[in-house]
Amino acid sequence: MHLLPADRAGHRTIDGHRVCEAIAGIGDTGRVRAWAELFGLLADPGRLALLLALHTTGPLAVTDLALATGMRDPAVSQALRLLRAAGVVEGERDGRVVRYRLTDTAVAEVLEHGVLGRAD
Amino acid sequence: MHLLPADRAGHRTIDGHRVCEAIAGIGDTGRVRAWAELFGLLADPGRLALLLALHTTGPLAVTDLALATGMRDPAVSQALRLLRAAGVVEGERDGRVVRYRLTDTAVAEVLEHGVLGRAD
DNA sequence: TGCAAGCCTGCACAACCGCGCAGGTGTCGT
DNA sequence: ACGACACCTGCGCGGTTGTGCAGGCTTGCA
Numbered sequence: 177m178h179l180l181p182a183d184r185a186g187h188r189t190i191d192g193h194r195v196c197e198a199i200a201g202i203g204d205t206g207r208v209r210a211w212a213e214l215f216g217l218l219a220d221p222g223r224l225a226l227l228l229a230l231h232t233t234g235p236l237a238v239t240d241l242a243l244a245t246g247m248r249d250p251a252v253s254q255a256l257r258l259l260r261a262a263g264v265v266e267g268e269r270d271g272r273v274v275r276y277r278l279t280d281t282a283v284a285e286v287l288e289h290g291v292l293g294r295a296d
Numbered sequence: 297m298h299l300l301p302a303d304r305a306g307h308r309t310i311d312g313h314r315v316c317e318a319i320a321g322i323g324d325t326g327r328v329r330a331w332a333e334l335f336g337l338l339a340d341p342g343r344l345a346l347l348l349a350l351h352t353t354g355p356l357a358v359t360d361l362a363l364a365t366g367m368r369d370p371a372v373s374q375a376l377r378l379l380r381a382a383g384v385v386e387g388e389r390d391g392r393v394v395r396y397r398l399t400d401t402a403v404a405e406v407l408e409h410g411v412l413g414r415a416d
Numbered sequence: 417t418g419c420a421a422g423c424c425t426g427c428a429c430a431a432c433c434g435c436g437c438a439g440g441t442g443t444c445g446t
Numbered sequence: 447a448c449g450a451c452a453c454c455t456g457c458g459c460g461g462t463t464g465t466g467c468a469g470g471c472t473t474g475c476a
């Protein structure tokens with residue numbers, strides 16, 4: 177198991193074999209980056225509150241989201257823009273109202289297993 | 297169910313009842329903040345790789361972590377400092393080597409249910 | 417048709433973050 | 447005791463991010 181990329185070959189190691197094991201555990205760099213980006217979307221209290229609201233009560237309008245979270249509507253709009261660009265939420269127009277809903281199952285599961293359903 | 301905080305009472309709403317439902321779904325603001333902070337720790341590719349390595353292969357030294365992730369040791373040190381301040385990892389000294397291990401069960405579960413054990 | 421509501425955008429500001437480099441401290445081997 | 451090693455810290459830089467304000471656009475209602 178020589179998973180060590182060649183660009184870092186001439187270095188001392190403490191445990192040696194464990195390094196390869198760790199590299200295997202880290203896995204594909206692209207996947208790590210993708211997940212880091214996803215976690216970054218959850219790293220803002222405003223966005224996290226929005227996603228929680230959308231996850232628990234389904235489609236919601238921007239104004240109601242602003243009211244529920246205490247944010248101003250431009251902030252909500254901007255947050256939803258990011259989330260929409262990431263494919264996490266989708267908005268559907270109904271007259272002059274746009275209702276957003278959560279579309280990403282990975283985010284939904286992280287919310288469910290993570291922040292909800294936990295005593296601590 | 298009038299969960300709407302008094303500071304935002306004189307506003308129009310689209311759905312009304314759903315707003316209270318959403319507020320209930322969001323829950324305690326402090327908890328949301330705490331989780332957002334936790335997700336923020338996972339939002340960096342370097343830190344996420346470190347945590348994955350620690351989670352899959354157990355205690356690891358700084359040098360080995362730097363080798364496994366491709367980061368330089370000051371970067372690893374700084375990342376571990378943040379994680380240690382947050383109570384996510386702990387370091388144990390063994391001579392001039394410090395081996396770190398994952399101590400936060402919430403982070404471990406998010407890693408397990410989230411980035412690992414998933415086909416997409 | 418005119419007005420208000422709902423939503424989006426641009427701009428400018430401040431704050432934060434991650435990184436690399438250089439240098440410091442404590443520990444082990446000789 | 448001396449040098450090498452493992453780890454940590456301070457400093458400064460560049461890039462990114464969240465936010466507020468002001469204004470524009472589309473839609474519904476009177």
